[in-house]
Amino acid sequence: MSAPIRIAPSILSADFSKLGEEVRAIDAAGADWIHCDVMDGHFVPNITFGPDVLKAIRPHTTKFFDVHLMIAPVDPYVEAFAKAGADLISFHVEAGPHPHRTLQAIKAQGKQAGIVLNPGTPAAMVEPLLDDLDLILLMTVNPGFGGQSFIHSVLPKIAQVRALIGERPISLEIDGGATVETAPLAAKAGADVIVAGSAVFKGGPSAYAGNIAAIRKAAEAARGDWV
Numbered sequence: 423m424s425a426p427i428r429i430a431p432s433i434l435s436a437d438f439s440k441l442g443e444e445v446r447a448i449d450a451a452g453a454d455w456i457h458c459d460v461m462d463g464h465f466v467p468n469i470t471f472g473p474d475v476l477k478a479i480r481p482h483t484t485k486f487f488d489v490h491l492m493i494a495p496v497d498p499y500v501e502a503f504a505k506a507g508a509d510l511i512s513f514h515v516e517a518g519p520h521p522h523r524t525l526q527a528i529k530a531q532g533k534q535a536g537i538v539l540n541p542g543t544p545a546a547m548v549e550p551l552l553d554d555l556d557l558i559l560l561m562t563v564n565p566g567f568g569g570q571s572f573i574h575s576v577l578p579k580i581a582q583v584r585a586l587i588g589e590r591p592i593s594l595e596i597d598g599g600a601t602v603e604t605a606p607l608a609a610k611a612g613a614d615v616i617v618a619g620s621a622v623f624k625g626g627p628s629a630y631a632g633n634i635a636a637i638r639k640a641a642e643a644a645r646g647d648w649v
């Protein structure tokens with residue numbers, strides 16, 4: 423029996439003036455994970471928030487905090503994000519020359535570790551890291567902003583990475599442009615965690631549960647038999 427598809431709303435699309443309330447709302451609306459996008463204005467052309475904000479929203483939910491670091495360098499900040507309440511920390515393979523060292527630093531904090539690949543980065547980059555990973559995140563937009571369109575040319579890479587994972591207990595997450603139309607394509611190719619920002623938060627709090635359920639239903643209906 424394969425693991426269920428998990429939906430990870432990205433708080434990048436939340437109302438930042440009431441982030442605690444927004445986190446409670448997506449928790450109540452059925453989010454499996456809370457996806458937290460950290461941007462530094464250097465690795466990506468946008469700035470979001472750091473560990474202090476993560477720490478401030480942590481008491482608002484017990485759900486799994488999936489922290490996506492779009493920063494360079496990564497290593498000096500691993501401990502701060504771990505102590506702020508991350509359950510999993512992922513970072514970009516493009517962010518530095520020593521990904522094994524960063525994975526070890528995350529594991530040393532007792533946290534799950536993930537690697538992220540930009541749309542133009544080949545699947546083979548994860549191969550040397552497979553034994554140290556809890557999650558692989560494939561970007562389906564260029565990182566930096568919410569509300570962009572899904573890049574369809576990433577779909578074959580999702581299937582390639584699913585094949586590389588084999589029987590290993592590694593989650594395969596996609597991030598960017600996920601909707602009721604595109605999430606099923608990613609799930610069919612092999613993704614089992616779907617990040618969705620604008621597609622979850624559109625319509626305001628009364629729409630969150632319906633938005634999450636619609637993405638989940640579409641992805642579950644299309645999922646491949648890859649596990």
Ligand SMILES: O=C(CO)[C@H](O)[C@H](O)COP(=O)(O)O
Nearest residue numbers: 565566568569598599619620
């Ligand atoms: O990492 C990200 C951007 O770099 C976000 O997680 C992603 O863009 C989610 O937003 P949307 O679903 O609106 O595309």
Ligand SMILES: [Fe+2]
Nearest residue numbers: 432459490597
């Ligand atoms: Fe993200």
